Amino acid sequence: MPGEIVEATVDLAMSHDNALLVSKKFKEIGVPQIWNADKVVIPFDHRTPAPTIEVANGHAQVRSFIRQVGIKNFYDVGVGICHQVLPEKGHIKPGMLVVGTDSHTTTYGAFGAFATGIGATEMAGVWATGRLWFRVPETFRFEIQGPLPRQVYAKDLILHVIGQQTLDGCDYRAVEFYGSAIDGLTADSRMTIANLSMEMGAKVGLLPVDQHALDYLSLHARGPFEPVVADEDAPYEKEFHLDARDMEPQVACPHSVDNxxxxxxxxxxxxxxxxxxTCTNGRYEDFKAAADILRGEKIASRTRMLMIPASRDVFLECLQKGIVTDLTEAGVTVESPGCGPCLGAHQGVLGDGEKCFSTTNRNFRGRMGHINSEVYLGSPAAAASTALYGEITDPRRV
Amino acid sequence: MSRAWTYGDNVNTDVLYPGRHLANIDPKYQAAHALEDLDPGFAKTVQAGDVVVGGKFFGCGSSREQAVTCLKYAGVPFVIAASFARIYYRNAINNGLPPLVSPEASAKIQSGDDVTVDLEAGLIRNRTRNETYRFEAFPEFLQRLLAAGGLIPYLRQQVLVKQ
Structure with a gap:
């Protein structure tokens, strides 16, 4: 029943660089081994390759711990961002209960997994026992009519919904997305929707497992799986209806994702x-949308532009299809797969008073660097058209 | 005296504990950088026993539990808010820093008020204004976690019981 506190067994437990903190807490519990090392996945992504000696030492400690406890699902520097790597490497299947020490763990809802972010301490508890307490969430249902117009993408759609709901509109709720605007979305786009559900407070962001999800899962998932969809008569606390057929490209302005x-x-x-x-918009279709705008062009001289693929596989596909060449020729700087400057750690942090147009997920004050910097969030197409002119530019005009 | 430090709505984890400090997990380091981008004077002047009071949706954003533990390591025994973001609420309970939900206390407590908490009675006392506010009771299981001092001590107890 919604509101009830239950203890449940998790199917998969993901940590990234913060496995350092999790392993420290795990040792404090005093159990000799991990409950099931095969259900633990650790990709390094937040600070990769290590930007400081301190980070390098932290990574080394985690690698040593991983060998010691026998975790096999370890993805070292450069494989990619956790939320891209887990589905890509086949760890995610519909109906799984997945926890991750990262708020954007909701991404796996794109493939019908009940996936949510938790803290490092509780992950240590999961490593020790395989179990964790959960509050059973109420559910909100979004019915969105499509198709999306030209140069309007999943990113615009979910930003619009976040703007309506505000930061806490879906706090502690499960949210489900339906309708003709959702049915047409690729696996990449579905991940963007599930990923950003978190930014309106949602505990999970679920999309019904459709043909796009099944095609992706058939290609990637390890072992058999069953599609998961909600019961016909499932109760919803609230239902929202939205028509996206005339939607404009959307931008989340400083300093809040709901602005x-x-x-x-x-x-x-x-x-x-x-x-x-990033995990929000660092996939093949995102770079293709940018390359389609920037091919044969040059970015404006007043600006600089970074491309960071969400994973090595995404990077490879972009290489093989000429996207990396297109963007590099346009003046884009390409960096190694990982989270990049999203959380203000490295690879392109912002200085005092600087403004960034970013396809990432958060624009809180100081998020990507200096406390006086500003971040505008939008789609990759809007980012590319903005790069062309050095000022925010509607992608429908280029 | 326990001084209240008050902040507004939607205080996010990026300002509670900025991403640039996440690589260092030392407790003293965390305390020294607590609320750095929200209130640069906080870490230098906070006293053990002081409480932090937020508006609605306190702690939204990242899952980083340093946004909780930086306060704990700075000596803050309670966080009060009109409401908490989900992961922050969990992290606070699991790290033994009781997150007290009280829209009334959040609205009425002013910066610098002398505030104490009676966890058993479910009451927040404002000695400056001579007022008392109720906070939402914790479900039974969460009470046990908090009574143990958080998830790690709770699990340690269970390990000891099994042995």
Whole structure:
């Protein structure tokens, strides 16, 4: 029943660089081994390759711990971002209960997994026992009519929903997305929706397992799986209906993810740095959308632009299909797969007063660097059109 | 005296504990950088026993539990808010820093008020204004976790019982 506290056995437990903190807490519990080392997955992504000696030492400690306890599902520097790597390497299947020490663990809802973010201490508890306490969530249902217009993407759609719901509109709720706007979405786009559900407080963001999800899972998932969809008569605490057929590209303005405006309201804002990447929008279709705008062009001289693929596999596909060449020729700087500057750690942090147009997931004050820097969030196409002019530019105009 | 440090709505984890400090997990380091981008004076002047009071949806954003433990290591025994973001609420309980949900206390406590908490009675006392506020009772299981001092001591007890 919603509101009830239950203890449940988890199917998969993901940690990234913060496995350092988890392993420290795990040792404090005093159990001799991990409950099931095969159900633990650790990709390094937040600070890779190590930008400081301190980080390098932390990574080394985690590698040593991983060998010691026999964790086999370890993805070292450069394989990619946890939320891209887990589905890509086949760890995610519909109906699984997945916890991760990262708030954007909701991403796996794109493939019908009940996946949610937790803290390091409770992950240590999961490593020790395989179990964790959960509050059974109420569910909100979103019914969204499509198709999306030209140059309007899953990113615009979910930003619009976040703007309506605000940061805490779905706190502690499971949210489910339906409708013709969702049915047409690729696996990459579905991941963007599930990923950003977290930014309106959702505990999980679920999309019904459709043909796009099944095609992806058939290619990637390890072993057999069953599609999961909600019961016909499932009860919902609230239902929201939305028509996306006339939606404009959307931008989340500083300093909150729910400060969402149509791009036409903010066109012309000068931008110092453009970043395409992360677990939100660092996939093949994202870079292709950017390359389709920037091919044969040059980014504006007043700005700089970064491309960070969400994974090595994404990077390879972009290489093989000429996307890396297109973007590099346009003046884009390509960096190794990982989270990049999203959380203000390295690979392109912002200086005092600088403005960034980014395809990432958060724009809180100081998120990507200096406390006086500003971050605008939007789609990869909007990022590319903005790069072309060095100021926020509607991708429908290029 | 236990001084209240008050902040507004939607205080996010990026300002509670910025990403640039996450690689160092030392407790003293965490305490020294607590709330650095929210209130640069906090870490230098906070006293053990002081309480932090937020508005609605306190602790939204990242799952980083340093946003909780930086306060704990700075000597803060309770966080009060009109409401908490889900992961922050979990992290606070699991790390033994009781997150007290009280829209009334959140609205009425002013910065610098002398505030004490009676966890058993479910009451927050504001000695400066001579007011008392109720906070939401914790479900029974979470009470046990908090009574043990958080998830790690709770699990340690269970390990000892098994042995």
């Amino acid at each position: 969402v405006k149509p791009i036409t309201d903010v066109e012309g804002v000068p931008i110092d740095q453009i970043f395409i990447g």
